[in-house]
Amino acid sequence: MEIKDNKNLYIETYGCQMNLSDSEIVGSIMAEEGYKTSDAAENADIIFINTCSIRDNAEKRIRKRLREIKKMKKANPDLKVGILGCMAERLKQQLLDEEEVVDLIVGPDAYRDLPNLIKTVESGRRAINVLLSEDETYSEIEPVRLGSNNISAFISIMRGCENFCTYCVVPFTRGKERSRDPETILNEAQDLVAKGYKEVTLLGQNVNSYTWENNGKSLSFPELIAKVAAVSPELRVRFATSHPKDISDELIKTIAKTPNICNAIHLPIQSGSNTVLKRMNRKYTREWYMDRITTIKKYIPECGLSTDIIAGFCGETEEEHKETLALMEWVGYDYAFMFKYSERPNTIAQKKFVDDVPEDVKSSRLTEIIALQQELALRSNKENIGKTFEVLVEGFSKRSDADLAGRNSQNKMLVFPKRNFKVGDYVLVKVTSCTAATLIGEAV
Ligand code: SF4
Numbered sequence: 001m002e003i004k005d006n007k008n009l010y011i012e013t014y015g016c017q018m019n020l021s022d023s024e025i026v027g028s029i030m031a032e033e034g035y036k037t038s039d040a041a042e043n044a045d046i047i048f049i050n051t052c053s054i055r056d057n058a059e060k061r062i063r064k065r066l067r068e069i070k071k072m073k074k075a076n077p078d079l080k081v082g083i084l085g086c087m088a089e090r091l092k093q094q095l096l097d098e099e100e101v102v103d104l105i106v107g108p109d110a111y112r113d114l115p116n117l118i119k120t121v122e123s124g125r126r127a128i129n130v131l132l133s134e135d136e137t138y139s140e141i142e143p144v145r146l147g148s149n150n151i152s153a154f155i156s157i158m159r160g161c162e163n164f165c166t167y168c169v170v171p172f173t174r175g176k177e178r179s180r181d182p183e184t185i186l187n188e189a190q191d192l193v194a195k196g197y198k199e200v201t202l203l204g205q206n207v208n209s210y211t212w213e214n215n216g217k218s219l220s221f222p223e224l225i226a227k228v229a230a231v232s233p234e235l236r237v238r239f240a241t242s243h244p245k246d247i248s249d250e251l252i253k254t255i256a257k258t259p260n261i262c263n264a265i266h267l268p269i270q271s272g273s274n275t276v277l278k279r280m281n282r283k284y285t286r287e288w289y290m291d292r293i294t295t296i297k298k299y300i301p302e303c304g305l306s307t308d309i310i311a312g313f314c315g316e317t318e319e320e321h322k323e324t325l326a327l328m329e330w331v332g333y334d335y336a337f338m339f340k341y342s343e344r345p346n347t348i349a350q351k352k353f354v355d356d357v358p359e360d361v362k363s364s365r366l367t368e369i370i371a372l373q374q375e376l377a378l379r380s381n382k383e384n385i386g387k388t389f390e391v392l393v394e395g396f397s398k399r400s401d402a403d404l405a406g407r408n409s410q411n412k413m414l415v416f417p418k419r420n421f422k423v424g425d426y427v428l429v430k431v432t433s434c435t436a437a438t439l440i441g442e443a444v
Pocket residue numbers: 161162163164165168169170171205206243
């Protein structure tokens with residue numbers, strides 16, 4: 001893409017992978033306006049903060065960052081500051097009123113309007129667009145790859161969510177579900193392969209509810225992922241994030257029979273108790289979830305499994321918490337994102353339930369969940385000792401430049417001596433030892 005001018009844009013991204021992918025779309029739209037993405041805030045003409053509203057903590061961090069940026073703006077009064085993403089959508093004009101350092105507020109469906117909004121800001125006025133859309137998927141925009149290792153990339157395939165889990169702000173900040181034209185998805189995958197990329201992650205708030213309908217024909221997520229995998233046998237394909245209600249047998253069988261679709265499924269359980277799942281409006285039961293895991297293990301015995309868990313949701317009793325621990329043990333997760341419940345304004349839970357689990361109880365339950373997960377991860381990693389995995393090299397190990405690091409199909413990180421291997425190579429590595437977080441091995 002040709003850059004017309006030489007203004008610097010610095011984008012700081014918080015939250016989920018969807019936000020990272022959106023920042024790449026924003027980078028592309030801004031490149032058309034003559035802004036080059038820079039990796040330092042200090043020499044930027046404009047700073048965008050792509051925000052997350054999922055937990056109160058995330059918003060507090062962003063407010064703190066704005067105070068730092070305020071000092072930068074004092075030193076450089078021409079600096080412009082924009083807030084993008086979920087926090088922009090949630091707070092709208094209020095954020096402009098509360099944060100005088102902010103010049104621009106843009107919601108997740110309004111990035112195409114950035115050229116107009118930037119003109120307003122460049123003329124010295126403040127600008128806002130937080131309109132949600134029913135069909136925006138940014139389908140034909142070629143993302144600028146930010147902070148990329150030139151090996152792995154995200155492809156956004158659907159946006160929005162209408163599941164209305166009671167604790168979640170996403171349906172309000174990201175609007176209705178809509179799927180992207182498969183042709184543009186396949187073009188993006190082909191383009192990445194041509195540029196030497198070896199791994200793509202198909203992204204969506206509910207990636208497996210993807211469905212494309214056109215001229216009486218429809219394409220489901222299992223059909224789409226098979227098409228993406230067929231782009232090149234050298235390309236690894238992953239996907240995130242799935243909703244348990246949409247993990248069909250067809251999808252599980254497609255993963256099982258397609259060698260380059262990775263054997264790793266992230267399936268957020270949130271709670272192991274049916275009564276809590278009901279209050280959360282998760283639309284599945286513990287039994288349904290267990291049946292899905294049984295089916296996954298039947299067709300993909302070596303499948304890596306990860307999850308999200310919330311400790312201390314409204315009304316959660318000790319027994320309900322114990323059901324979560326028991327379910328974790330039963331599944332034997334390899335990895336989990338674990339959090340205390342954080343009430344978000346205007347969610348269904350905030351209107352309907354009392355956030356009544358005391359903070360210290362939430363903390364102690366979370367500590368138990370984390371301790372159990374550590375045990376499960378270590379147990380699962382120990383079972384891998386002596387096995388050989390194909391690893392896609394992503395970079396150097398964090399600890400030593402003499403070692404390389406990469407992931408296997410199950411999404412586990414492996415570290416091994418570098419020898420003559422380089423980033424982007426597929427290497428067969430035999431596991432010799434492990435920690436709870438990493439497998440350690442030797443190339444064979
Ligand atoms: S599925 Fe539930 S938790 Fe996930 S984005 Fe939608 S409402 Fe939020």
